[in-house]
Amino acid sequence: DADVTQTPRNRITKTGKRIMLECSQTKGHDRMYWYRQDPGLGLRLIYYSFDVKDINKGEISDGYSVSRQAQAKFSLSLESAIPNQTALYFCATSEGRGNYEQYFGPGTRLTVT
């Protein structure tokens, strides 16, 4: 089984709808991240969390919110989806500082029509 899972893998939704993307990990890592990937822009950080009581904004948090329900679960919500939130979304986990690798989930392709 994959160490970092994301659901759904693909989603099409309409403008104005609320949508939640979920991430679960079995690696036992404290740090979890949400990134967004757009063509030609690479990956950009939306939110990150050190533990269930620590949530931090990344560089593009506007229009998004997150919830860290447990050490293993980190959800990303779009309260009112808009077309320019169409993108590929990745969840990642990390053991801690230093050169510890960030482990990525398989991604969720979200299309807002």
Add this chain to the structure above:
Amino acid sequence: AQTVTQSQPEMSVQEAETVTLSCTYDTSESDYYLFWYKQPPSRQMILVIRQEAYKQQNATENRFSVNFQKAAKSFSLKISDSQLGDAAMYFCAYRDYTGTASKLTFGTGTRLQVTL
């Protein structure tokens, strides 16, 4: 803020040949980490290689090696004996050594084609 620049949107290499992907970065920090990630068509992000800035020796992982030039803030990836499975997007990424967030800053990526 740190920035990472990949100036080659697309590259092409013939099978069995060698290709070098470029990456430059901007930081005022002296200690940091650099990474190359591969994203094949499956879209999974896969770590290829990592480099600690305090190490002078260039990292090597099988057919993948880096040329780390700290003074020039350059971190290129060399792929030797290219294989069809190397075709993918490649992202260069930077992480502070001292920052508690351990956030990654990514470049915009280079799409590598491998031809027969």
